[in-house]
Amino acid sequence: MLLKVRVLETREIFFCSPVYALNLDKDRIALWNFLEHYSTFATGPWMALGDWNAIRFHSDKKGGKKVPQRILNDFNDCLHKAGLSEVHPTNGEWSWCNRQVFLRRIFVKLDRVFLNERWIYSLPGTKVLYTSAACSDHYGMSIHILMEFAAGPKPFKMLKVWCLQGCVQSLVKKAWDNEISGNPIHVLLQKLRLVKKALKDWNKNCFGNIGEKLIKSKHHLDEVQLELLRDPSENNFQVEQEARLDYQAAVVDQEVLVSQKSRILWLKDTDRCTSYFYNKMKQHRNFNAITLVKNDSG
Structure with a gap:
């Protein structure tokens, strides 16, 4: 889904794609193709966010079976072709836990936010925070868009x-x-x-x-x-x-x-x-x- 959003006060337009990916890797191929295709239609700032049910790196999972490299490559290739860059949360590494005990406990980073080049350039102050997970095995995500501001004189740096x-x-x-x-x-x-x-x-x-x-x-x-x-x-x-x-x-x-x-x-x-x-x-x-x-x- 590609949503077109207009801010009433400023008349600015941006695009948003909420994502809930399927569990099986073969069923996610259609989503990867969708993102690659719709990246050409998102002519302005574009954010894709949600539960991707996939990881990008082996370090994104702690516990459980190892995910085949092929599945990781499919996800990363899609992001590269769609021109999307990840905004890493500032307060945590994992967004999902199976709530099991001891050796059966698994932590995975499934929930992510991705931005295209236009968004990063126009709204560089975008941050992601994980919130509490009282009634779910997923942690929530809070997205903050902060405007840049002058921070006083810049320190000297050797170029x-x-x-x-x-x-x-x-x-x-x-x-x-x-x-x-x-x-x-x-x-x-x-x-x-x-x-x-x-x-x-x-x-x-x-x-x-x-x-x-x-x-x-x-x-x-x-x-x-x-x-x-x-x-x-x-x-x-x-x-x-x-x-x-x-x-x-x-x-x-x-x-x-x-x-x-x-x-x-x-x-x-x-x-x-x-x-x-x-x-x-x-x-x-x-x-x-x-x-x-x-x-x-x-």
């Missing part, structure tokens, strides 16, 4: 992309070599402050904003290539080659930055998965966000 620039090493060395007197801890802190200031000034005045550089280099390349079509001279060809190299360098800088923020370390230099890493970055930021503080009074 990996800076290390690709040849002048950074000498810049750091020059700042570090400043003579400072005092005890070793004081000297260390002062040197770190000097390096931080030198890098921030260099980034602001020389290196610049990576996103803006990417947009400007792409715009410049488009203009140069149009001019080359009008006048295919040797001079315009050389200008186009230089503009192309500038744009390719900006793309590499952007991918290095996004891969660092997403904490995905296995990105290969030839990959072009920028949107995937943006979504991972948003999910990581969402997972680390503190949205509730509980004191001794509750």
Whole structure:
């Protein structure tokens, strides 16, 4: 089922698919095909949630018989083709228990929430919590959609992309070599402050904003290539080659930055998965966000 929901106040539209999957793996094939098919119709933010009666990894089950890898692969292949990413609950690992005793007790993660790329981009503050299971063998799920907010000044972070620039090493060395007197801890802190200031000034005045550089280099390349079509001279060809190299360098800088923020370390230099890493970055930021503080009074 694919429900189309419109928010009356904002007129925004999103899609929702409540799921109750059948118990046998062969009977779930129709559901996997449905999700793959309807992913093309969910042109806006899309959430699929419910009791999937399936696990994605062997670690999603504790106790009982081991689930064949083939069944896990069918579920994960469906999610990949449908472009759905899981929102992991922040307060638990299991959503179902058979309520048996000792060795016969089984815990399984059956209830899940999945979002498409548009939802993650538009509503990155979506969280899932498991609730109590007083009258059922399933725990309930509570979904919270939180808006992003400004969190004050951002802490300084050393960007990996800076290390690709040849002048950074000498810049750091020059700042570090400043003579400072005092005890070793004081000297260390002062040197770190000097390096931080030198890098921030260099980034602001020389290196610049990576996103803006990417947009400007792409715009410049488009203009140069149009001019080359009008006048295919040797001079315009050389200008186009230089503009192309500038744009390719900006793309590499952007991918290095996004891969660092997403904490995905296995990105290969030839990959072009920028949107995937943006979504991972948003999910990581969402997972680390503190949205509730509980004191001794509750």
